[in-house]
Amino acid sequence: MKIVFASGNKGKLREAAEIFEGFEIVPISAFPAWTAPDENGSTFLQNAVIKAEAAAKAAEGQIVLADDSGLVVPALNGAPGIFSARFSAEGTDAANRKKLLAELSGAGDRSAYFLCTAVLIFPDKTVIAAEGRCCGKIIGTERGENGFGYDPVFVPDGYEKTLAELSEGEKNAISHRGKAFRKLISRAVDLAVITE
């Protein structure tokens, strides 16, 4: 069974392909009608829905998957949150991490969590969404080469390694996106809108 994923992020596509095992994950870029929408929602769910609806329009008749994810840091009043990918002026992973470490320098509370809201839209317009979290803390220097985004500065609770030091399989087992995706699959199977 085919699922069209509203993302061009190679890291997310790999993560989805590994977790949605048995499904064919097709990037939305395969559909010429696709244009990335303006993610102007004010929550993760709203942005995920905006992406999913844009993908459903471009890939009519297909099951579409979209997610919106980010890092939430209580000591920064929830920032970067939905602005995680565009936290710094440059908007690159490296610049975003640099800004995060600068803003957290000297902070007593370095706890943080990744949050992912994942959405499936079916051809009959039924929608299911689920949330996944990965709790941990932000360390002071980058470590590891895997993953993307804030992974090199995030150490999950119960681990010594950063997310970027874990293998893809280890990360998917505990990541916010992994949890949200697995919850979504299980809900979809319950609904019998997906058959495994």
Place this chain on the structure above:
Amino acid sequence: MKIVFASGNKGKLREAAEIFEGFEIVPISAFPAWTAPDENGSTFLQNAVIKAEAAAKAAEGQIVLADDSGLVVPALNGAPGIFSARFSAEGTDAANRKKLLAELSGAGDRSAYFLCTAVLIFPDKTVIAAEGRCCGKIIGTERGENGFGYDPVFVPDGYEKTLAELSEGEKNAISHRGKAFRKLISRAVDLAVITE
């Protein structure tokens, strides 16, 4: 089982109470933390999600229901659509109907459909949404005293009466909101997140 409905519209509340038989439908106004959000989404689903999330915040720990509904008229390029409740400058039901009839005067194609997107958010942030449609046509003069909104000028396919001439029970059996709500209940039961 209690469901908090993110609406202050008495007509919708009655419709929900009749369809969600066996559930206690609580208006969101019962929660002092509630403030109606800015419905600035660009689709029915986005606006329904905006309302549902605002309600979930005000009524933490509760199951919340929200919907966004409107009339879609192909001859008017889909208008009034998500702007159905604020189609006219006055924004009253009577003024909205008057504007609709004026814009459709002389139109060859008077077909139209009501669309409802209904959303449930559960305490664990699982979201289910479903869509319902009621197809029919817009007549030239108002008829009937029941219902609200555009009901007095809308004759459903297969009927001679307007929605405003039908009883509440008859309307709920065929209405867009009735269909979306029933689909939502059935999905929620499949998911075992609601027990009837």
